Amino acid sequence: KQEVTQIPAALSVPEGENLVLNCSFTDSAIYNLQWFRQDPGKGLTSLLLIQSSQREQTSGRLNASLDKSSGRSTLYIAASQPGDSATYLCAMIKAAGNKLTFGGGTRVLVKP
Amino acid sequence: KAGVTQTPRYLIKTRGQQVTLSCSPISGHRSVSWYQQTPGQGLQFLFEYFSETQRNKGNFPGRFSGRQFSNSRSEMNVSTLELGDSALYLCASSRAGGRDEQFFGPGTRLTVL
Numbered sequence: 001k002q003e004v005t006q007i008p009a010a011l012s013v014p015e016g017e018n019l020v021l022n023c024s025f026t027d028s029a030i031y032n033l034q035w036f037r038q039d040p041g042k043g044l045t046s047l048l049l050i051q052s053s054q055r056e057q058t059s060g061r062l063n064a065s066l067d068k069s070s071g072r073s074t075l076y077i078a079a080s081q082p083g084d085s086a087t088y089l090c091a092m093i094k095a096a097g098n099k100l101t102f103g104g105g106t107r108v109l110v111k112p
Numbered sequence: 113k114a115g116v117t118q119t120p121r122y123l124i125k126t127r128g129q130q131v132t133l134s135c136s137p138i139s140g141h142r143s144v145s146w147y148q149q150t151p152g153q154g155l156q157f158l159f160e161y162f163s164e165t166q167r168n169k170g171n172f173p174g175r176f177s178g179r180q181f182s183n184s185r186s187e188m189n190v191s192t193l194e195l196g197d198s199a200l201y202l203c204a205s206s207r208a209g210g211r212d213e214q215f216f217g218p219g220t221r222l223t224v225l
Contacts, residue, residue: 043116046213
């Protein structure tokens, strides 16, 4: 079973709508959870890092929550814009290691 | 502050050749990790270096190797290239790994013909 899952794989929303992106993980021994954005053919841009002791983090229009007991993290993007179109990836670091384990990503299209 | 840089950005090689990719981390960062990204497998961890020592290794064959220098710059080497090695190779740096936020470079696109 995949350790980190992101559903749906793709979604399309009209401009101005709020985006809700889901990330599920199977291991409760999580150290950190980090959200990234990736534009086509480019590297990853870090959006938010949530440490295991935190419940949420906010940066501008972005808010990420973490619920270790249910194995879920959610990234909210308020008032979406066409420039938010990208693939969003979540990744966790387990307590015992230093490697990021990634979900498959959610490809987002914000239509003008 | 300069971000993570990777060179070269694009490479085309043929099967059987070897390749070396380079990564310069953010100044002050001592942990460098390497990831392979393919459409079929997504992002997979290759290895992590900290203070010139390999601290973690993913499930890749021995053809994939790396090293880190005293200035924290890192290189990864792939020998005897196979078609399946075609991928985007990303490096990430952080202050010390673990709890620290990781920052990625733009990647090196490797195509094996």
